[in-house]
Amino acid sequence: MIADAELQRLRQEIRAFMDTTGVQWATEIEQSGQVREGIWHELRDRGYLRLQPPVELGGRGLSLPQYLTLLEEFSRGHGSIRMIVHVQNGIWRPMLRLATPEQVDRFIRPQVRGDAVVAFALTEPHNGTGSDIHTEAVRVGDEYLVSGEKHLITFGGVADFNLLFCRLAGTQGADGMMALLVPHDAPGLRIEPMAESMGLRGTDHAHLHLEHCRVPVSHRLGGEGEGLEVALRGFLDPSRICVGMSCVGLSQRALELAVEWAKTRITFGKPIGDRQLVQSLLAEAATDVEAARQIVLWAGREWESHPPSQRAAAMAKLFALESLQRVTDRALQVFGGLGYFKDHEIERIYRDARAQRFEEGTAEIQKVTIARQLLAGE
Ligand SMILES: Cc1cc2nc3c(=O)[nH]c(=O)nc-3n(C[C@H](O)[C@H](O)[C@H](O)COP(=O)(O)OP(=O)(O)OC[C@H]3O[C@@H](n4cnc5c(N)ncnc54)[C@H](O)[C@@H]3O)c2cc1C
Numbered sequence: 082m083i084a085d086a087e088l089q090r091l092r093q094e095i096r097a098f099m100d101t102t103g104v105q106w107a108t109e110i111e112q113s114g115q116v117r118e119g120i121w122h123e124l125r126d127r128g129y130l131r132l133q134p135p136v137e138l139g140g141r142g143l144s145l146p147q148y149l150t151l152l153e154e155f156s157r158g159h160g161s162i163r164m165i166v167h168v169q170n171g172i173w174r175p176m177l178r179l180a181t182p183e184q185v186d187r188f189i190r191p192q193v194r195g196d197a198v199v200a201f202a203l204t205e206p207h208n209g210t211g212s213d214i215h216t217e218a219v220r221v222g223d224e225y226l227v228s229g230e231k232h233l234i235t236f237g238g239v240a241d242f243n244l245l246f247c248r249l250a251g252t253q254g255a256d257g258m259m260a261l262l263v264p265h266d267a268p269g270l271r272i273e274p275m276a277e278s279m280g281l282r283g284t285d286h287a288h289l290h291l292e293h294c295r296v297p298v299s300h301r302l303g304g305e306g307e308g309l310e311v312a313l314r315g316f317l318d319p320s321r322i323c324v325g326m327s328c329v330g331l332s333q334r335a336l337e338l339a340v341e342w343a344k345t346r347i348t349f350g351k352p353i354g355d356r357q358l359v360q361s362l363l364a365e366a367a368t369d370v371e372a373a374r375q376i377v378l379w380a381g382r383e384w385e386s387h388p389p390s391q392r393a394a395a396m397a398k399l400f401a402l403e404s405l406q407r408v409t410d411r412a413l414q415v416f417g418g419l420g421y422f423k424d425h426e427i428e429r430i431y432r433d434a435r436a437q438r439f440e441e442g443t444a445e446i447q448k449v450t451i452a453r454q455l456l457a458g459e
Pocket of ligand 1: 200232236439440
């Protein structure tokens, strides 16, 4: 937690940075389809990749609601830059839950310093996510031999380690699930880049193929059977709240662009913003943005005071992602046909927005989570 005045200063600093350097980076990323290493370095050197981790680990120690207000600024700027900030500011949390002091020094401190990139590897091509994963590990002496596949892994190609979820061979459901830190050069791991994505350009998504991949037992976080807890409660719940705020940042920018366009585009002798039907689009979008912001901040406060707040996290993500789809659709409508072309930022925002319906679980899965808790009387 930092003082309010310092938070405001930091927010203005990030806004100014994203409105200048961030805009240049955004143009470069969209043109090249790549996020070059220098961008990672500058974000690290400015301290933006360690806003959330505790001070004892070398971070700034912001509370989750404080961090969320800053994440909105990155997200308003560009989806891929937001993705770097989001993943690097969140991945220490599930690791810290179960790491031994030796693992904290070896894996978490370098990640917080920005010297090591860690990707989150859960999703599989042939199975459902969570307790349905099939990637298996067999213990042989001091090593696990891991076999299976992971895909859609953000930064899977550039990461030094994949925080990879698998199960002890022969187990089912949550039993025997493990969290392993798999080095990028582990024998038996093949990393294949995925096809170019619709949006979030340059964020590097990988398909991991593991064939008797050798991982030291000392790279296991927590015990055999504790993996699902790390994945869901340690990472996904807070991360869903953060993805909710990523939706808010994108929506906010879409709204700003639409308002500006409505003031300057003239048809039939008047700015389109003078027409009540266009005003209606803007008013509905503005209401959606604010409602999403407030539910996400509420979920952030809930998470801090009553972790794990699974339902609050799912509600925040669900509302924010659905509101984002409405806002970007309306904003694009205000632009008319020109908004469909790549020289308008709204085109990129519309594409980036679609990814939020998948990241950290689909809308359908958020609904499953909320309903399950409701029906269980929780
Ligand atoms: C840009 C991007 C980045 C990503 N980054 C990562 C990452 O870093 N690490 C990682 O592990 N994963 C990552 N993912 C994967 C993401 O988490 C999954 O795409 C998402 O959880 C959906 O899973 P799936 O793709 O396997 O869809 P599927 O499980 O195949 O689902 C297909 C459809 O069926 C619905 N469905 C499936 N099961 C059920 C059910 N039980 N009840 C109701 N509906 C159901 C889904 O909602 C969806 O609409 C990323 C995805 C994207 C697009």
